[in-house]
Amino acid sequence: MTETTNAPISLEALHAGDRHEFTRLVDSHSPAIYRLALKMLGNPQDAEDVLQNTFLKALQHIGGFEGRSSLSTWLYRIAANEALMLMRRQRPEVSISDTVPDDEEPLEAPAQFADWCCLPEEELLSDEARAHLDQAIRHLPEKLRIVFLLRDIEGLSIQETSQALDLSETAVKTRLLRARLRLREILSTYYGKRLKVRSLEND
Amino acid sequence: MTEHDHTDCRDLLGSLSDYVDGSLGDQLCLEIERHMSECQNCRIVVDTLRKTISLYHQTAAPADVPAGVRERLFRTLNLEDYPG
Ligand SMILES: [Zn+2]
Numbered sequence: 001m002t003e004t005t006n007a008p009i010s011l012e013a014l015h016a017g018d019r020h021e022f023t024r025l026v027d028s029h030s031p032a033i034y035r036l037a038l039k040m041l042g043n044p045q046d047a048e049d050v051l052q053n054t055f056l057k058a059l060q061h062i063g064g065f066e067g068r069s070s071l072s073t074w075l076y077r078i079a080a081n082e083a084l085m086l087m088r089r090q091r092p093e094v095s096i097s098d099t100v101p102d103d104e105e106p107l108e109a110p111a112q113f114a115d116w117c118c119l120p121e122e123e124l125l126s127d128e129a130r131a132h133l134d135q136a137i138r139h140l141p142e143k144l145r146i147v148f149l150l151r152d153i154e155g156l157s158i159q160e161t162s163q164a165l166d167l168s169e170t171a172v173k174t175r176l177l178r179a180r181l182r183l184r185e186i187l188s189t190y191y192g193k194r195l196k197v198r199s200l201e202n203d
Numbered sequence: 204m205t206e207h208d209h210t211d212c213r214d215l216l217g218s219l220s221d222y223v224d225g226s227l228g229d230q231l232c233l234e235i236e237r238h239m240s241e242c243q244n245c246r247i248v249v250d251t252l253r254k255t256i257s258l259y260h261q262t263a264a265p266a267d268v269p270a271g272v273r274e275r276l277f278r279t280l281n282l283e284d285y286p287g
Contacts, residue, residue: 023282030276034268048272052279059280107216115247117254124258133262152256153263177220184248184255 009071014062022062026055029072032154033079039149040083042138050086054079069163076154077164080146087142103174112185114192123194136186140179147172148179211238212245223253 009028013021033054037047057078065074123129137145150161151172158176162169215235221227222235239246268276277284 019282022280023277026276026280026282030268030273031265034272035263035266044272048275051268051272052276055276055280107213109213109216110244110248113244113247115250117250124254125261130262133258152259155260155263173220177217180220180252180256181216183259184252187255187258188251 011065011067011071014065022059025058025071029075030055032072033075036076036079036149036154037083039134039137039153040080040142040145041086042134046086050079050082053082057082069160073156073160073164076150076156076160077166080150080164084142084146103171107178107181110181110185112188112192114188114195116188116191116195119191119194119198123198124191129190132190133187136183136190139186140182144175144179144182147175148183151176152180212242215245219249219252223249223256 009025010018010021014025030051034047034051037050037054038044041047041050054075058075061078065071069077137148140148146165147161147167150156150164151158156164158169158172161167161176162172165172167175215222215238218227218231218235222232227235235249239249
């Protein structure tokens with residue numbers, strides 16, 4: 001077990017019930033799953049629940065996993081379901097058909113036109129700004145949030161995101177665009193203020 | 204052709220994700236770029252949209268699972284802690 005650490009995870013070994021291989025799966029994929037859960041739910045206790053349930057389910061169902069998607073997409077799929085289920089338990093008024101916004105509805109037109117791109121990096125990524133970035137994600141309706149997290153934070157392709165969420169690629173693209181536009185509005189309000197403060201300081 | 208046409212701004216909104224991801228066809232890219240050369244607001248929207256996505260990419264550095272969380276996960280799964 002010395003040189004196997006970075007070898008690809010063997011689905012055969014997982015199917016054969018190899019505990020060591022499963023351990024490697026857990027260690028290689030738990031950081032990403034934990035991060036997804038943390039950004040989705042916003043609190044460490046819930047994130048830990050999702051992490052545990054994800055790998056418990058993976059252990060239960062690995063026998064039925066045929067490798068049509070990658071292992072990591074499959075794990076994201078389980079984790080996304082677990083996170084959404086947990087959110088629905090906590091806020092039962094949010095139904096599965098969901099409130100916001102229908103994919104057919106017209107896009108909201110941009111309203112913020114501050115050009116904050118030129119702010120220095122240390123300001124764009126200060127501790128305060130990073131906290132604000134995370135907070136902005138949690139302002140997204142959950143069905144936009146999960147698409148944004150998988151695509152833009154976890155780096156899945158449109159196709160992988162659609163596999164993980166059981167959505168058409170068109171729906172993924174629509175939700176991704178809505179999520180990105182909303183985040184741009186929120187960040188523009190925040191950084192637009194920073195921009196004003198700076199211009200006052202420089203006067 | 205002199206008047207600024209706001210329906211253009213709305214029309215290109217739907218293509219912006221594909222545009223910033225580089226997955227939009229040449230023809231539509233040209234249309235967007237032509238519009239942006241005449242419309243400051245859309246140029247700002249595209250620039251700040253790109254920046255928004257890139258900031259999130261930069262904050263996505265993989266973080267380790269805290270030791271306590273990993274320990275409880277292993278216990279839940281009945282896994283031994285194999286070295287390395
Ligand atoms: Zn425009």
